[in-house]
Amino acid sequence: MAEKIAASQVMTNPVNFFAFGFGAGLAPKAPGTFGTLVAIPFVWLTADLSLFYYLALTAVICIVGVYLCHKSAEQLGVHDHPGIVWDEIAGYFITMIGFSFTWTNAIVGFVLFRFFDIIKPWPIRWADKKVSGGFGIMLDDIIAGMFAWVSLFLFNYFGSGL
Template sequence: MSKPVPAKFVFSHPVHFLSFGFGSGLAPKAPGTFGTLAAIPLYLLVAELSLAYYLLTCALVSLVGIYFCHHTANRLKVHDHPGIVWDEIAGFLITMIGFAATWQNLLIGFVLFRIFDILKPWPIKWIDKHVSGGFGIMLDDLIAGGFAWCCLYGVNHLWL
């Protein structure tokens, strides 16, 4: 278990603040869950964009996330500190691609993403263990978001 990061560190630099999901990664328990919760307002801000602009937003969030996570992890000297949750934000945005911003989609998408992020089925767990740097921190959550998207697609077409 990584030691807690002081709020002073998180708020000392904009990249750390963003890496820690606007401060949500400071949660003493389940920072990934709080980071995913922090993604919901961002999702609601971009949910009505055209699909092309939404995908561009996902790409930008993911690409800058590689830098954010790499920079903060290096400063902390911890590969993937649990408080670094920008990857959860990006993963949740991937989960929600093309879905209406209904409470049902938000709830199901949130639960599905957290399940894949926590359980890390293959190849997510392998990537988490073998791909390093900011790219590795981001990639496992982006794939978890893709898995969650597939399941949410199924739910939408079968039940909603």
Template sequence: MNKVPASVWKNPIHFLAFGLGSGAAPWAPGTFGTLAAVIPYFWFQQLSLPWYLLMLVVTTLIGIWLCDRTSKDIGVHDHGGIVWDEFVGFWITMTLAPAGVLWIVIGFVLFRLFDIIKPWPIKWADQKVSGGLGVMLDDVIAGIFAAIVLQCIAFFWL
């Protein structure tokens, strides 16, 4: 695990990239980052689909910039504590998810599984794409995969 730079607590760009500080967790920062992403999701889930999709586009584009800038500033590409990508990946997972805490837990578990296991093309994106786009892309794809599985579970369960 990379040491958490002091700038996380001083630089607002780094603070956001580190998921409002959740990525500074001493172990499993990606899991803590995803857990922190649940809090704003409670508000986001109330948005209509067009507004939710707009939020995803905006947070993804901001994330590419945040992650690129923070990686360059601290000199570590995709530092484990940079978890803005987990925020967005989880929010992608939860697109059109049924309401309820159970579905949040299922979405959380599915996203973490895809993010950790990294089946193709997630692993390819993680290894081959650089910069802020590279930091974000594997989690965006993991979020899409998790969303598809979540929707399948909801279709057959409900």
């Protein structure tokens, strides 16, 4: 069980505020799920971007995430505190690359990303255990996002009838 973090440590510190997904990571249960939920309206707001700009934005989210996650973990003294959910936001952005924003895609993408982030099949589990620092915090969710993207692609390609 990770150390409980005071809301004031998150809400008054810009690095922690962003790393904790604008406060979503303070949820007492399933902070990663709440962090992923935070990503949905941002993906919706950016859904009309060209693929180039969406990919550029996603890359920036990932690169900034390495810094935010590293600094937040360092400031809190806890590597990969469950409340650090910027990595889930990045993972969901990756999941949704190139897909139109429909509620079916949003929900199926959400479920798939959470599935891979929670179950952590190889190499996600390897990255989670073996890679440290902000890059390590981000990497397992980046890979989970890629797994979810492939699964969402297959879901769309083979058709769901929805």
